[in-house]
Amino acid sequence: MSGMWTVKVVGLGVVALSLSVELLGWLLHRLRPKRARTEVLFFPSEMACLEHIFAPSSPQSCCCPLPHGVETSFSRLVRCILSASSSLDVCVFAFSNMDLCQAVLTLRSRGVTIRVLCDKDYSAIHGSQIGVLRRAGICARCDVGSVYMHHKFAVVDNRLLITGSLNWTMTAVQSNKENVIITEDPDLVRPFLKEFQSLWLHSDPAQYLHLSDPKPADKPTTPSTDKPC
Amino acid sequence: MSGMWTVKVVGLGVVALSLSVELLGWLLHRLRPKRARTEVLFFPSEMACLEHIFAPSSPQSCCCPLPHGVETSFSRLVRCILSASSSLDVCVFAFSNMDLCQAVLTLRSRGVTIRVLCDKDYSAIHGSQIGVLRRAGICARCDVGSVYMHHKFAVVDNRLLITGSLNWTMTAVQSNKENVIITEDPDLVRPFLKEFQSLWLHSDPAQYLHLSDPKPADKPTTPSTDKPC
Numbered sequence: 001m002s003g004m005w006t007v008k009v010v011g012l013g014v015v016a017l018s019l020s021v022e023l024l025g026w027l028l029h030r031l032r033p034k035r036a037r038t039e040v041l042f043f044p045s046e047m048a049c050l051e052h053i054f055a056p057s058s059p060q061s062c063c064c065p066l067p068h069g070v071e072t073s074f075s076r077l078v079r080c081i082l083s084a085s086s087s088l089d090v091c092v093f094a095f096s097n098m099d100l101c102q103a104v105l106t107l108r109s110r111g112v113t114i115r116v117l118c119d120k121d122y123s124a125i126h127g128s129q130i131g132v133l134r135r136a137g138i139c140a141r142c143d144v145g146s147v148y149m150h151h152k153f154a155v156v157d158n159r160l161l162i163t164g165s166l167n168w169t170m171t172a173v174q175s176n177k178e179n180v181i182i183t184e185d186p187d188l189v190r191p192f193l194k195e196f197q198s199l200w201l202h203s204d205p206a207q208y209l210h211l212s213d214p215k216p217a218d219k220p221t222t223p224s225t226d227k228p229c
Numbered sequence: 230m231s232g233m234w235t236v237k238v239v240g241l242g243v244v245a246l247s248l249s250v251e252l253l254g255w256l257l258h259r260l261r262p263k264r265a266r267t268e269v270l271f272f273p274s275e276m277a278c279l280e281h282i283f284a285p286s287s288p289q290s291c292c293c294p295l296p297h298g299v300e301t302s303f304s305r306l307v308r309c310i311l312s313a314s315s316s317l318d319v320c321v322f323a324f325s326n327m328d329l330c331q332a333v334l335t336l337r338s339r340g341v342t343i344r345v346l347c348d349k350d351y352s353a354i355h356g357s358q359i360g361v362l363r364r365a366g367i368c369a370r371c372d373v374g375s376v377y378m379h380h381k382f383a384v385v386d387n388r389l390l391i392t393g394s395l396n397w398t399m400t401a402v403q404s405n406k407e408n409v410i411i412t413e414d415p416d417l418v419r420p421f422l423k424e425f426q427s428l429w430l431h432s433d434p435a436q437y438l439h440l441s442d443p444k445p446a447d448k449p450t451t452p453s454t455d456k457p458c
Contacts, residue, residue: 009238020249027253028260040420044375093394146273147404150394163408165322165379165394175376177428179392181410181417188410191269199406 036185043166043178045074050099053078054106073180074173077162078103080182084156089196090116091151094128094167101129105136116140117199119149129168139229141203149199153192161189205229265414272395272407274303279328282307283335302409303402307332309391309411310383316342318425319383323351323396330358334365345369346428348378358397368458370432378428382421390418434458 048070051062062068081088081103088107095101095118108114116133120142123130133140143149153163164180166172183189277299280291291297310317310332317336324330324347337343345362349371352359362369372378382392393409395401412418 005234013242024253024256028257031257038414038416040417042420042424143406146406147400148406150401150405150407152394153408163393163410165381165392171376172379176379177372177375177377178379179382179421179424181392183417185267185414187267188269188412191271192408195271195408 036183037160038185039076039182041073041076041164041180041182043073043173043180044175045077045173046070046072047174048072048075050075050078053082054102074099076182077166077180080156080160080162081154082106083160084112085110086157087113088115088154088156089193089200090114090154090168091118091149091196091199092116092154092168093119093148093150093152094122094169094172095133096125096127096129096169097173098129098170100168101132104133104138108136108138114138115196115200117149117196117203118142120144121148134229141200141205141229143199143203145202151195151199153196155189155193155196158193159189160184161192163188163192265412266389267414268305268411270302270305270393270409270411272302272401272409273403273405274306275299275301276403277301277304279304279307282311283331303328305411306391306395306409309385309389311335312389313341313385314339315386317344317383317385318422318429319343319345319397320347320378320380320425320428321345321383321397322348322377322379322381323398323401324358324362325354325356326397326399326402327358329397330361333362333367337365337367343367344425344429346378346425346432347371349373350377363458370429370434370458372428372432374431380424380428382425384418384422384425387422388418389413390421392417392421 047066049062049064049066049068051058051064052069053075055061078099081100084107088104090104095116104114104116114133116130116138118128118130118140122128123140123142130140130142151163152165152167153161155161161183162180164178166176166178166180172178181188276295278291278293278295278297280287280293281298282304284290307328310329313336317333319333324345333343333345343362345359345367347357347359347369351357352369352371359369359371380392381394381396382390384390390412391409393407395405395407395409401407410417
């Protein structure tokens with residue numbers, strides 16, 4: 001009887017041990033925080049055709065002289081922007097890069113909610129894409145309360161931050177030494193979302209347009225859709 | 230005898246259980262990766278006296294009209310730079326802020342190894358602190374291979390990254406909308422360290438000085454220590 005009892009106790013011990021090991025593994029897997037997706041891009045970027053990114057269903061129909069199907073820092077950046085499925089908030093000093101403008105327009109055609117905030121001085125210079133965005137019905141505002149609105153960041157779907165030294169211009173992408181951080185780390189995304197929301201509210205034209213109503217002769221001749229919202 | 234045996238087995242089980250719980254706690258503590266220190270600063274910063282940061286042992290001896298003992302975005306940035314104990318690598322487009330220059334000079338006096346890399350055009354303009362740093366014996370190089378060396382980052386002790394949209398100028402700190410990320414996340418620090426090392430080697434004046442030796446009449450009249458290294 002004592003022998004049978006010992007066997008039972010030992011058996012129970014073995015079962016308990018194996019269950020404990022399994023529980024330990026499960027706990028470690030659950031409790032270990034997942035590393036946030038993080039990527040760093042450096043520029044200048046090699047130039048390559050982006051058609052396979054903008055139109056992945058019709059590959060190799062482009063005849064441009066650029067290399068095709070090549071992954072570069074810039075193509076990674078465009079992919080990240082195009083990954084937006086619900087919202088894109090852009091807050092950049094300078095926005096004159098036509099490929100990045102095309103990416104934003106593509107998102108607009110997919111029904112993504114887009115807000116663009118830029119520096120008041122840069123938005124008016126030759127080559128700025130702010131007018132193009134506004135004419136496409138995209139909500140674009142200009143910061144009016146600082147010497148420069150010098151940020152260069154965007155937030156995709158309220159969860160993916162794109163930030164760094166890179167303005168959204170052709171020179172920055174092709175010629176300058178620049179960096180871009182792409183991260184889902186909530187400790188980084190959260191403050192930038194808050195900053196965007198604050199700047200967006202402070203740049204509401206309803207707050208300042210009545211203070212500087214242009215005379216009729218000064219009114220812009222661009223279509224009525226080319227206006228802040 | 231059987232009763233005593235049961236007490237012993239139950240006792241051993243209790244001891245084993247308590248040891249297992251302790252082991253589990255220890256394992257979870259050891260295996261859970263620590264969250265990297267991360268901080269985001271936004272500018273413009275309120276202005277406040279920095280004397281308590283530069284000279285913490287002699288508080289309130291300053292009579293300047295700025296608020297004293299106040300923590301701001303800028304004071305946080307200066308504190309991070311001054312936390313360097315072995316090395317500081319600075320890679321910024323524009324460096325004209327005298328407080329940041331003082332921070333670098335303070336580190337130099339403490340024996341910290343300092344390397345500064347900046348844009349070739351900006352380093353020569355009025356107000357640039359690059360000459361001040363060189364005259365203090367700090368190794369400062371200029372990028373020569375791009376339209377703009379537009380980075381704005383620094384790495385403290387090869388472990389703490391400071392990066393963002395902020396140039397090291399007074400306007401950026403006091404007037405612009407800017408951001409700075411401070412992080413120890415190795416996934417971010419590592420690529421920036423690699424980028425710095427690569428740019429530093431490419432900006433070695435030994436590689437290009439012989440290609441553009443100035444004529445004797447063009448040679449600068451600044452002291453001989455005001456030169457790249």
